[in-house]
Amino acid sequence: MNDALAVLQKYWKHNSFRSLQNEIIESVLQGQDTFAVLPTGGGKSVCFQVPALLNKGICLVISPLVALMKDQVANLQLKGIKAIALTGGIRSEEMIDLLDNCQYGDYKFLYLSPERLQSDWIIDRIKKLPINLITIDEAHCVSQWGHDFRPAYLKISTLKEYFPNTPFLALTASATPRVKTDIIQQLSLEKPILFEKSFSRPNIAYMVFEVEDKLFRVEQVLKKNPEPSIIYVRNRKSTLEIASQLNSLGFKATHYHGGLSSKEKDKNMQAWMQEEVQVIVATNAFGMGIDKPNVKTVIHVQLPENMENYYQEAGRAGRNEEKAFAILLTSPSDIIHAENQFLNSLPDKKFLNLMYVKLCNYFQIAYGEGIDEQFTFNLNQFCIKYKFPTLKTYAAMQFLDRQGVITLSQEFSEKITLQFTIPSKEVIRYMSLNPNDEEIILAILRTYPGIYEMQTAFNLQLVAKKSNHNEAQVHAVLNKLKEKNIVEYQSKNNDTTLVFNEIREDERTINRVSKHLEHQNQLKKTQLESVIEYISNKDTCKSQLILNYFGEKNTEDCGHCSYCITHKIKKKDSKNLAQEIVTLLKQGDLNSREIQNKTNSSTEDVFSVLQDLLENNIILVQPNNTYTLRL
Template sequence: MPEALALLQKYWKHDKFRSLQKEIITAVLDGNDTFALMPTGGGKSICFQIPALMNDGICLVISPLVALMKDQVANLQKRNIKAIALTGGIRSEELIDLLDNCQFGNYKFLYLSPERLQSDWILERIKSLPINLITIDEAHCVSQWGHDFRPAYLKISALKKHFPKTPFLALTATATPRVKKDIINALGLHEPKLFEKSFARENIAYMVFEVEDKLFRIEQILKKNPQPSIIYVRNRKSCLDISSQLQSLGFKATYYHGGLSSKEKDKNMQLWMNEEVQVIVATNAFGMGIDKANVKAVIHIQLPENMENYYQEAGRAGRNGERAFAVLLTSSSDIIQAESQFINVLPDKKFLNSVYIKLNNYFQIAYGEGINEQFTFNLHHFCLKYEFPTLKTYNALQFLDRQGIITLSQEFSEKITLQFLIPSKEVIRYMSLNQNDEEIILAILRTYPGIYEMQTAFNLQLIAKKSNHKESQVLAVLHKLKEKDIIAFHSKNNDATIVFNEVREDERTISRVSKHLENQNQLKKEQLQAIVHYINEKTVCKNKLILDYFGEKTMVNCGICSYCITKKIQKKDFTSLGKEIIQLLQSEDLNSREIQNKTKNSPEEVIFVLQDLLENNTILVKPNNKYTLKS
């Protein structure tokens, strides 16, 4: 395939294809429907981008992830490849222009969400495009047993009728055998060529450690491995807390979560990408499109929601092929916390119905109305008004989003617009009587000459800088001017925008999707049980457990995971260490960390000997996690 390799070298500066990429590209170029299971970091996008560039026409890419679509379009445009994404929030007139560009502008890639295909007029326009390949990314969303099932994906198979000779390429990074079978059937793939890359990552040591002090263990890992690392946590507060604690211990650390502005996200990510900091503490909002080859350790300090997410996040380590570590730190309370966080907050049909009705009431939508209406939305205010639990409500809204009933897009931004309502001579008079406000008002008038004629987008930071004032002082003046009816001033501090995709039908709407809700809730329970099994199973290689979950069998232990290391430790003679621990405990009660410091042994060796002494009734562990000699 000299032409394909030439494109790879020209646009991506790679001299050879990764495992399975060449075979998948060949299958697609031969006109075959194709299913490809390529775990994270396998280079899935190349598999459709190269064949699309080799053929005349445009590649249709269906993806549920707006951030990933934007990221891929930006990367293609950087390489001077013409690509467009039809993401949410684009007005109909703009959509028409973009689709015209696709038809007449020699574009090579059109990205859209599956929900877009539910608009008849968009589907009609797509039918008229010269589609050379239809790619379904994140294809596990097609399956009701996939971890992000979206019913809109089921409509994709209808494209087969309109493009019977166009190959379909289904791509996913995480699919169990049941999900794989579901994808092929639901998409109507015709005698598909199947490509499955092994889930084995031979250079990653999967470690599960039960520890009393997670921060101390993190400190040990980061000191021993000073290369770039990621620490995954479950919430924004933990991001800030762990990052601050690491900084106080002398580590260079930053953080990343969905509540940051785009500017802050980019700044913090670049600090880590450029290795100005060693570690980034992040929620699962971090990682999409991140391909840093030399990540040495990925550390989870709370239980992940499912094995699919854990495998993807852990797989960001060691992409350079060198030894790397995927560490999961657990403590006795983690399972209870995980059930509280993942299972107890799942909405049932009754709660979902209540949220949906109140959401319509909140925006004053009448029964039988509301389709295509868009609103700014503050989750906290909504939950406060109706006394709903926040996390359970968020899960209910996410479910409604995945079902296509609403579109929930998170913004996390503050937008300010203002307009002067009184003539300029009255503004000058006001300034002469209120000289403390003069510098700020003059800065606004000089920056926005059209502010008397229309509502004008306002940059708070810029005006603060130009007027030599703090942002809070500028805001105070704006609020004062608004109270005096001198300006019209609108400040939207939103955490979301909601679009209603259907007319309001209350229980009828919810009854239609309630079966999916039951299936998804049951799936989430099973997935958490799989995580619990992974951490509690102490007699099987951790790599084997991961492979088994994804339907891949191996008879060989990896030799580098926490189980395999424990097996090696068991072969050592720890008689002298046991005697040393007993001698230490004769003087005072100690926890495992204190024993480790005093004996200068590894945590694994100390824990192994302590467990042996506990089993032989030589020592006891007290409620404060300190070990003492049995009297």
């Protein structure tokens, strides 16, 4: 273990491992199939990166999270460790070059999406590599009972045939008992050693509050806890709206979602990481690879889709082990809204087939064609053209993405088209007069030989790589050429890239994948029911509800969640509070917040007494949500 610790100190600058990391690493180094359930923030990547660096050969990492793969590859490269990722949208010729680099270039890590294992030629190439460890990240995706099942994961077990002596390491942050059993079976793990960290986070107070005015409660929480905070919302529009509202209230806030450019994402994230702002309002696109220890509060203002996502997002609070808060704000209409948003937008087979056919027509893909074709995509425009409901269409596309039929990237990208408008001899003359631009122009001409004849789609990253320059330098040269009328250069920003992973076969394609659709729809309904149970249950400790969901039984009350606090603190005598409210209403109408402030009572106590007064016909609710005495 001293060697492993030395690697940790050399590359990660840590002097000790986190809980269970060293045991997992030791198991892998002994050649054992290993299964680790480490809740968010547990440091899963170190568990495969350290043993891979200690052994000769390459670590194969299978993950569905493109952004996380790119992030890990970038971080490894910064440490001087050679790593490659085969993600969606990479052409076959480019993949061949990358796999050649793995075979002959002394690389240590090869990341790929599970869909890549659908290609026999890729498996044939992988078979020839000196694989020292096969890591399956987000291993819950292999289970039909997991919250993000992907059939492509079922292909992973075939690697056992080619690498019988290579250890498998399955990693996940959240898995119910049923999912854990399924993972072991589906991956064909041989007598795996199971490492499981408790899902208990004793320093986090899980709070569920039913409120009329969510923004007001957010304001109260942030004033009381001025440390770094995350607010999770369900859509991009809400990130900007709530961040703007908080800024107008005097808080420093920024926002984050998948549609921002890489530059905006980095800028906003760094402002929050460096505590130039207190709050970041984000969709669930925010969080992967983020490990900020001193997050004090994580607030959800809308219901999450499932308890797995909620646990991971809430768990970004309090990683420094100091007291922190995971707060979920609800209102009476949230359950109805969630059912409308999640359940009514679940696609059936008929809609899935129609949407897929229209999608192929939209991009003019002929029957039997389309594999590896990549397009920029605007969901709203597509839905308007075919009069499709947006949420249902997006859910259908997500399903096809998980089935590997398409790859839908929510990362910001930039579509560039380019054409040289002067003869080749004039371009050569320009290069001789501008030698600093020569490498970039040559890289363009060698990569796109038809660029004199037509507007050509242009891969900025590829040209930057081939010319040994960064993207900003390539941009600068393109702008200069455009100003001198040497090229026609168009750049269009978009926030979604769509890749077709197989040929178009219409009903044959949909019939093959639709067998999973009904099961997945039913699973989503069950998962939403678990979320509703979590917010509605008034008789159980919130921490216990979470632990029970993940299979941990016989747990004690945490003592500091919203349930425990209301039972620990002696409630104000309801008769006295009722009389106090009646006395206040004799002086004038008040809303619940004003009553709460004037009586110095908890929200729960006030709502309970107001309900009694309403049922006994002592008070009325006005159209403007104020309470008044009955005459």
